[in-house]
Amino acid sequence: MTEPSRASRPERSGRPTRAPRQRTPRRDRGARESLLAITLGLEAVMFFFPMLVTFGKQTLPPAVAFGGGVGAIVVLALASRLTGKRAGVWFGWLLQAAILATGFIEPFMFAVGAVFLALWVYCFVKGGQLDRQNAARRAAAGEG
Template sequence: MSPTIFYGQTGKFTFRMLATVLGGQSICILLGALVARAIAAADEGSRSGTAYLVVGLGLGALCIVAAGLMRRPWGVTLGWVVQALTLLSALVVPMMFVVGLFFLALWVTCLVKGAKVDAEMARREAAAGTGEAGAGAGDAADRVDG
């Protein structure tokens, strides 16, 4: 199974990490919406400042909704949509491209590393559930070593 998924269930640790990324991303997007409005207001002929603000607020709200829906199979898909829309927001505020790349990197890292952590947690729970004789001593040694 590929750790970079576009649809489907993730483990408990993974969806918590992804929701945290989206929560932080929402703050940056909301601040970016304010910047877009200010840039449009500084341009005397532009009347799109309010539209930029409303769209930015909508994208920030979508981040929060996506964070709450990470437990659903389509929550990851919605998260990918948010990542793409964040990159597209660079058409209005060019520095949002850097923000989008940063959060996209966090998103992919959380998908990959989160899947590994969830697999390891499942392996340890299965070992503890079968009652292996050496499982208790090995777990204690793992805590001391790492």
């Protein structure tokens, strides 16, 4: 015997029916916001390796190497959520400078920091161009 479908089942007495959940529409994210968030996320993942290098080479005490590394990973991951706000983008620029400054602890981080700074600048510029193109396209189509 098959079970009746949910729509045809009688309602249980004593239990009020709930209205279906209404999903709030997601805010449209621009290209710049998305690209900068991705860059900060990649930096957070990348920071695991310098943390291991500073521990392995005993450049810093283990607690400082792991504490600072995990702290940097958390800050970068949280900062990736703030790129939609002007202050969040400025905080991202500050983090780029901080990553470059880690080169004073481990010299190879100057090169890694320069690569990520170049990626950050590219995403900042190109994301702004894409956002302007998309806004012009929406305006031409009359979407507001």
